[in-house]
Amino acid sequence: xxxxxxxxxxxxxxxxxxxxxxxxxxxxxxxxxxxxxxxxxxxxxxxxxxxxxxxxxxxxxxxxxxxxxxxxxxxxxxxxxxxxxxxxxxxxxxxxxxxxxxxxxxxxxxxxxxxxxxxxxxxxxxxxxxxxxxxxxxxxxxxxxxxxxxxxxxxxxxxxxxxxxxxxxxxxxxxxxxxxxxxxxxxxxxxxxxxxxxxxxxxxxxxxxxxxxxxxxxxxxxxxxxxxxxxxxxxxxxxxxxxxxxxxxxxxxxxxxxxxxxx
Amino acid sequence: xxxxxxxxxxxxxxxxxxxxxxxxxxxxxxxxxxxxxxxxxxxxxxxxxxxxxxxxxxxxxxxxxxxxxxxxxxxxxxxxxxxxxxxxxxxxxxxxxxxxxxxxxxxxxxxxxxxxxxxxxxxxxxxxxxxxxxxxxxxxxxxxxxxxxxxxxxxxxxxxxxxxxxxxxxxxxxxxxxxxxxxxxxxxxxxxxxxxxxxxxxxxxxxxxxxxxxxxxxxxxxxxxxxxxxxxxxxxxxxxxxxxxxxxxxxxxxxxxxxxxxx
Numbered sequence: 001x002x003x004x005x006x007x008x009x010x011x012x013x014x015x016x017x018x019x020x021x022x023x024x025x026x027x028x029x030x031x032x033x034x035x036x037x038x039x040x041x042x043x044x045x046x047x048x049x050x051x052x053x054x055x056x057x058x059x060x061x062x063x064x065x066x067x068x069x070x071x072x073x074x075x076x077x078x079x080x081x082x083x084x085x086x087x088x089x090x091x092x093x094x095x096x097x098x099x100x101x102x103x104x105x106x107x108x109x110x111x112x113x114x115x116x117x118x119x120x121x122x123x124x125x126x127x128x129x130x131x132x133x134x135x136x137x138x139x140x141x142x143x144x145x146x147x148x149x150x151x152x153x154x155x156x157x158x159x160x161x162x163x164x165x166x167x168x169x170x171x172x173x174x175x176x177x178x179x180x181x182x183x184x185x186x187x188x189x190x191x192x193x194x195x196x197x198x199x200x201x202x203x204x205x206x207x208x209x210x211x212x213x214x215x216x217x218x219x220x221x222x223x224x225x226x227x228x229x230x231x232x233x234x235x236x237x238x239x240x241x242x243x244x245x246x247x248x249x250x251x252x253x254x255x256x257x258x259x260x261x262x263x
Numbered sequence: 264x265x266x267x268x269x270x271x272x273x274x275x276x277x278x279x280x281x282x283x284x285x286x287x288x289x290x291x292x293x294x295x296x297x298x299x300x301x302x303x304x305x306x307x308x309x310x311x312x313x314x315x316x317x318x319x320x321x322x323x324x325x326x327x328x329x330x331x332x333x334x335x336x337x338x339x340x341x342x343x344x345x346x347x348x349x350x351x352x353x354x355x356x357x358x359x360x361x362x363x364x365x366x367x368x369x370x371x372x373x374x375x376x377x378x379x380x381x382x383x384x385x386x387x388x389x390x391x392x393x394x395x396x397x398x399x400x401x402x403x404x405x406x407x408x409x410x411x412x413x414x415x416x417x418x419x420x421x422x423x424x425x426x427x428x429x430x431x432x433x434x435x436x437x438x439x440x441x442x443x444x445x446x447x448x449x450x451x452x453x454x455x456x457x458x459x460x461x462x463x464x465x466x467x468x469x470x471x472x473x474x475x476x477x478x479x480x481x482x483x484x485x486x487x488x489x490x491x492x493x494x495x496x497x498x499x500x501x502x503x504x505x506x507x508x509x510x511x512x513x514x515x516x517x518x519x520x521x522x523x524x525x526x
Contacts, residue, residue, distance in 0.1 A: 010384040081382045089382030119344045119352030121273040
């Protein structure tokens with residue numbers, strides 16, 4: 001039987017999602033704990049990778065297992081949370097059709113990038129600190145250039161492995177939050193390093209170092225050369241992965257609030 | 264000239280507020296950075312101590328310094344935040360009359376204790392996790408027994424140093440939050456370890472191990488023997504220190520929101 005597991009993690013301690021030799025990753029911890037709780041070797045496939053230090057308030061992975069007469073799904077969630085380190089948590093496990101795929105069936109992914117504008121000792125690992133307010137209107141004008149279908153070579157790490165760099169971007173904009181700003185971008189897919197490079201370059205627009213028109217020219221150039229540096233990992237959250245209607249229970253992702261509530 | 268400094272800290276890395284030999288404390292870091300920024304030896308006096316691992320979203324300390332023709336107060340705040348470790352932050356510095364005292368002039372202190380009822384990887388260091396909802400009505404009935412003037416010997420660590428154990432408690436109750444519960448207690452003063460012992464004992468009421476009447480009997484017994492264990496430090500925040508009208512600018516503590524905004 002194939003299952004979808006919905007989870008969240010605080011990425012500070014991890015070298016990203018994907019298993020790599022001799023490093024601690026979220027996938028590694030998850031597979032270790034699932035194997036222990038289900039008493040069978042488990043391999044998971046995530047909806048996508050997150051980089052070292054990047055968080056997820058909603059990530060989805062699939063795996064195959066025979067639960068048989070064993071514990072029900074809610075019990076597995078309970079035991080899994082007891083087994084997992086506290087910086088990884090799961091809220092929901094549900095069966096899916098045999099051919100459902102956490103990565104290939106995902107229709108959209110959403111990332112959020114958090115900026116704090118006041119010194120806040122409680123969000124040091126969850127946001128980037130800026131000591132002055134950037135030009136939000138200019139950043140939003142630039143961000144709007146990405147809406148639609150574009151080749152994001154300019155905002156990719158170009159480490160290869162991707163077939164193409166075209167992403168269809170449904171939403172891209174900055175929002176005011178109580179302690180600062182949040183950039184949210186929703187797209188059918190993302191190329192490697194894309195959100196942090198986009199945010200790093202938008203922040204140059206916010207500081208007046210680039211105009212929105214120059215941002216657009218960088219995007220259209222399909223060349224990595226002129227983009228800004230990557231924004232630091234600690235502000236970035238994978239915040240939602242969306243699937244076709246019916247594949248995932250409606251309760252999985254409450255609309256209008258973060259999947260995992262933070263204080 | 265005497266100054267009041269308003270600050271917040273994430274207590275996870277610190278052995279509490281007060282300077283002790285060979286340990287990292289908030290007071291130690293603050294004095295080191297103030298001495299560096301103001302270029303004169305600075306000793307600070309806090310409104311009260313916080314224990315190892317306890318946080319403060321609002322703490323106040325006073326110190327004496329000669330700023331003379333030097334930087335203005337906003338500049339000191341800016342430089343101090345650059346010098347301080349990121350888990351300590353200041354928002355406000357203002358002059359006070361020569362005899363104003365951060366500890367003796369404080370009229371009330373408020374503590375909050377945060378409980379999460381869903382596994383939340385982002386508040387691991389900022390709340391206590393409970394895997395089932397306690398009986399909030401019973402906990403609130405018990406908490407109401409503390410309102411007024413009582414001897415809190417039953418809820419003190421009894422390590423001496425206090426003249427008396429009487430506290431006048433103005434507010435004590437549990438509130439629902441998006442991810443769990445929060446206990447808030449406001450009192451003219453607190454004895455050592457009081458909030459964590461009160462919360463630990465209230466949680467026994469919440470699990471049906473004690474009745475509200477038994478909680479009241481424990482309080483009135485003025486004996487440490489029957490109280491529950493101390494709740495863990497990571498859920499506790501010193502959240503507000505109040506002074507007589509006029510001593511502190513109104514802007515220092517926005518009413519109705521936390522002093523430091525967290526995501």
